[in-house]
Amino acid sequence: MATFVDQVTLHLQAGDGGDGCVSVRREKFKPLAGPDGGDGGDGGDIILVASTQATTLLNYHRSPHRSSDKGRAGMGDHRNGARGEDLELLVPVGTVVSSADGEVIVDFEHEGMRYVIAEGGMGGFGNARLASTKRKAPGFALLGTEGWSGDVRLELKTVADVALVGYPSAGKSSLIAAMSAARPKIADYPFTTLHPNLGVVASGQSRYTIADVPGLIEGASEGRGLGLEFLRHIERSSALLHVIDCATLETARDPLTDLERLKSELAAYPVPAGQTPLLERQQIVALNKIDVPEARELAEFVKPDLEEMGYRVFLISTVSHEGLRQLNFALAEVVERDRAARESEPAPERIVIKPRSVDRREFEVKVEGGSYGDTYRILGAKPERWLQQTDFSNDEAVGYFADRLQKLGIDEALIAKGAKAGASVTIGQSGRVFDWEPTMTSAAEVQVGNRGTDPRFDEADRATRAERKRQYHARMDAKAAARDELLEERELGKWTDDEGFEIRNGEE
Numbered sequence: 001m002a003t004f005v006d007q008v009t010l011h012l013q014a015g016d017g018g019d020g021c022v023s024v025r026r027e028k029f030k031p032l033a034g035p036d037g038g039d040g041g042d043g044g045d046i047i048l049v050a051s052t053q054a055t056t057l058l059n060y061h062r063s064p065h066r067s068s069d070k071g072r073a074g075m076g077d078h079r080n081g082a083r084g085e086d087l088e089l090l091v092p093v094g095t096v097v098s099s100a101d102g103e104v105i106v107d108f109e110h111e112g113m114r115y116v117i118a119e120g121g122m123g124g125f126g127n128a129r130l131a132s133t134k135r136k137a138p139g140f141a142l143l144g145t146e147g148w149s150g151d152v153r154l155e156l157k158t159v160a161d162v163a164l165v166g167y168p169s170a171g172k173s174s175l176i177a178a179m180s181a182a183r184p185k186i187a188d189y190p191f192t193t194l195h196p197n198l199g200v201v202a203s204g205q206s207r208y209t210i211a212d213v214p215g216l217i218e219g220a221s222e223g224r225g226l227g228l229e230f231l232r233h234i235e236r237s238s239a240l241l242h243v244i245d246c247a248t249l250e251t252a253r254d255p256l257t258d259l260e261r262l263k264s265e266l267a268a269y270p271v272p273a274g275q276t277p278l279l280e281r282q283q284i285v286a287l288n289k290i291d292v293p294e295a296r297e298l299a300e301f302v303k304p305d306l307e308e309m310g311y312r313v314f315l316i317s318t319v320s321h322e323g324l325r326q327l328n329f330a331l332a333e334v335v336e337r338d339r340a341a342r343e344s345e346p347a348p349e350r351i352v353i354k355p356r357s358v359d360r361r362e363f364e365v366k367v368e369g370g371s372y373g374d375t376y377r378i379l380g381a382k383p384e385r386w387l388q389q390t391d392f393s394n395d396e397a398v399g400y401f402a403d404r405l406q407k408l409g410i411d412e413a414l415i416a417k418g419a420k421a422g423a424s425v426t427i428g429q430s431g432r433v434f435d436w437e438p439t440m441t442s443a444a445e446v447q448v449g450n451r452g453t454d455p456r457f458d459e460a461d462r463a464t465r466a467e468r469k470r471q472y473h474a475r476m477d478a479k480a481a482a483r484d485e486l487l488e489e490r491e492l493g494k495w496t497d498d499e500g501f502e503i504r505n506g507e508e
């Protein structure tokens, strides 16, 4: 049997969103008839899907880097960019997915469950979509945002119908080899089995799986030996088969004591919430190695006691195969009964789709000290996304960005945190630093501002840059001087939007 790959770290990169398009429709007698730039397409998601077609994580072990398609850019004439194709990754039922820092994200318990593990980026709006009565022909579009990228951990918990438990060298691997096509390593030293082995057993029409896990010893539930880690693999099994070595030469061991010790280890094992404690599952006892005469004697001697305790007991030998047929029938029966019982339970929710993250708190401002004075860091899904959507080489786009921030209440929040004019403000982890200038203009003023009116629509009184600057200054009141300074800086190659946000070039 192939090595049982049961853990792998995936490196995911969901597709970025496509950029929106800036375009103006041209007609014969109306060369500039209106904005018609289409939206960029969303990037494809990466979706994990639980499927019985997948049985191992081997593929992911071989190629752990996976990515989904990017969205295409929007085009003129209202043509939207195509959405990037989703990437579906099949994982075996029993796969548990956790984040890089170990938190369980999703547990694929049922066939058909789906989970968007990495969301594609959002396509940016084209300029057609950004037009409004105030901004008739935007000369900018929004950029696509980045798709999610990062690592997740997949762990496959063996989903076996029957789990073999017992001391090292009790004959668990020999039993799985005798009953199925699995060929695990078998040897006469403890802890021969280092990875769980899974075998498929046939009994008439029914098929069931048995898992052989490394031997358990006393203290296993506290982490002694190899057993604890592997108890996780039997969390989901229908039945436990205790394999007991009746031929051991160790004097401190006998079948009843072995069983009691193992049971106390299993009892101490904390199964995850919602799962049946290990010992509440069906338990069957196999007294092994009866091809050895002393072992057979011992087995026959303890059998009535075990039966009195309520167990079904089988005397077996993996060498002579004695007793294996009866054991097989009994296991198949238990598994079938358990399956029937589960089917009569209400069907579990099969489809899980990750809800889009909803950040109730829109943003927060963190004050960080630094050698050049305090920096105010704005954290929040919206402002961080808006930053990504902004084409900083386009003045109008920067202005739109500043408007959005202002409407979200960033200015008030900064003032509340004690920010003064000229304070350094940064958004998310981007590294872009802005010089903050509080916006004193009222909302009304912002709306009648000249931003967003495309000069190309305004041919008759198309103002020169200097003229517009003059008009602009004329409209300003007490803030004119301060703004003048900022504009001066713009001339020097620095970007400043109308709301007083300056983007220092070269500081990214």
Ligand SMILES: Nc1nc2c(ncn2[C@@H]2O[C@H](COP(=O)(O)OP(=O)(O)OP(=O)(O)O)[C@@H](O)[C@H]2O)c(=O)[nH]1
Binding pocket: 166, 167, 168, 169, 170, 171, 172, 173, 174, 175, 185, 186, 187, 188, 189, 190, 191, 192, 193, 194, 213, 214, 215, 216, 288, 289, 290, 291, 292, 316, 317, 318, 319, 320
């Ligand atoms: N005589 C006899 N020996 C057996 C029988 N079953 C297993 N053995 C021997 O017992 C030893 C241990 O067998 P394994 O099947 O490796 O035992 P295990 O329980 O898987 O051991 P770990 O993987 O260490 O937990 C080997 O030398 C086997 O040949 C049996 O029915 N009769």
Ligand SMILES: [Mg+2]
Binding pocket: 172, 173, 174, 185, 192, 193, 212, 213, 214, 215
């Ligand atoms: Mg073994």
